[in-house]
Amino acid sequence: MTTIAARLRRLGTEAGFAGIRIDRVWGAMLAILLAVAVLDPEQAGSSLRFVVDALVSTAPYLAASIAIAAYAGATGADALVARAFSGRIGAMIFLAALFGGLSPFCSCGVIPLIAALLAMGVPLAPVMAFWLASPVIDPAQFVLTAGTIGTEFAVAKTAAAVGLGLFGGFGTLWLGRAGFLSDPLRPGVGNGGCGGAKMRNPKPPVWAFWNEPERIAKFRAEGMKATLFLVKWLALAFLLESLMLVWLPAETVAAAVGGEGLWPIVVATLVGVPAYLNGYAALPLVSGLMAQGMAPGAGLSFLVAGGVSSLPAAIAVFALVKRPVFALYLGFALSGSLIAGIAFQAIQ
Known part of the structure; x- marks a missing residue:
């Protein structure tokens, strides 16, 4: 995608010394690894293995999404996708929130898809709806939630995911129409640049792109650029x-949100937003706390807030949108998770 290439050039602020140009993201990772190696050499090796294993497990999602995005760019079909999302924002928000709440995408697997949608010029509101709903739950996690905490809680978590998506999607739409998000995406991503041109002047796609050498070259180039962009983030x-x-154990975070009443729900939300917890690992911890008296609403708020604001999801948002939109994303995660917890607690 040409827009991702432009994004790559802008996000890749290079530090030049001795004729070497270093992308700031790779530079930051190198600096972190060196610092950890000095403080805790064993942990540096463990973290490096963790990164490699996580990338390998995410590879199928990345490969499929990058291939689709590169194919769309090479054939010109990305213009049709962007066009299909135009003029029906309300319906798209509903569909995006519903699909996000029911889809099997985790916060990692959804990143390539979101990047492709934004690069194709899809409006921010339905993208925000999908982005907020998708990391909260998936079919496998629904079954595990029902088994560890209960079916009612699993249904409530699914409803919270869809509701959070609708809340964020329509909130983004309202703010955009009010003029607060007139230019939400970073330069070179989404509706700006060639993405906007494709939406304004769509051309018939060439599905059999492999018959044209120029389109084959574009497919390879777009796939490589998209891969580098997504892999580094x-x-x-x-x-x-x-x-x-390692340094902020899940048990420590979860233990801070015990108790009953409204205050634990607020604390659970505040703790859940900045703290990353794997959705599957957090379930038995929250189940144990609830068995000891933790409010169900607090448990729901903690799981929803932690899922939406997980590091992969949050960093993906930061990489593709401007800082005010990133703050808006976290704001929706915070307020939506709090509302979901209070509502669930009220019906208990």
Whole structure:
């Protein structure tokens, strides 16, 4: 995708010395690894293995999404996708929130898809709806939640995911129409640049792109650029995740949100937003706390907030949108998770 290439050039602020140009994301990862190697050499090796293993496990999602994005760019079909999302924003928000809440995508697997949608010029509102809903739950996690905490809680978590998506999607739409998000994406991503041109002047796609050497070259180039863009941000996310899991144990975070009443729900939300917890690992911890008296609403708020604001999801947002939109994303995660917890607690 040409827009991702432009994004790569802008996000890749290079530090030039001795004729070497270093992308700032790779530079940050190298600096972190060197610092950890000095403080805890064993942990540096463990973190590096964690990053490699996580990238390998995410590879199928990356490969499929990058291939689709490169194919769309080479054939010109990305213009049709962007066009299909135009003029029906309300319906798209509903569909995006529903699909996000029911889809099997985790916060890592959804990143390539979101990057492709934004690069194709899909409006931010339905993308925000999908982005907020998708990391909260998936079919496998629904079954595990029902088995560890209960079916009612699993249904509530699914409803919270869809509701959070609708809340963020329509909130983004309203703010955009009010003029607060007139230019939400970073330069070179989404509706700006060639993405906007494709939406304004769509051309018939060439599905059999392999018959034209120029389109074959474009397919390869777009696939490579998209791969470099996505891999570096995912690698940074996984590196930070590995350190948080060691230095900020899940048990410590979860133990801070015990108790009953409204205040634990507020605390659970505040703790859940900045803290990363694997959705599957967090379930038995929350189940144990609830068995000891933790409010169900607090448990729901903690799981929803932690899922939405996980490092892979949050870093992906930061990489593709401007800082005010990133703050808006976290704001939706915070307020939406709090509302979901209070509502669930009220019906208990």
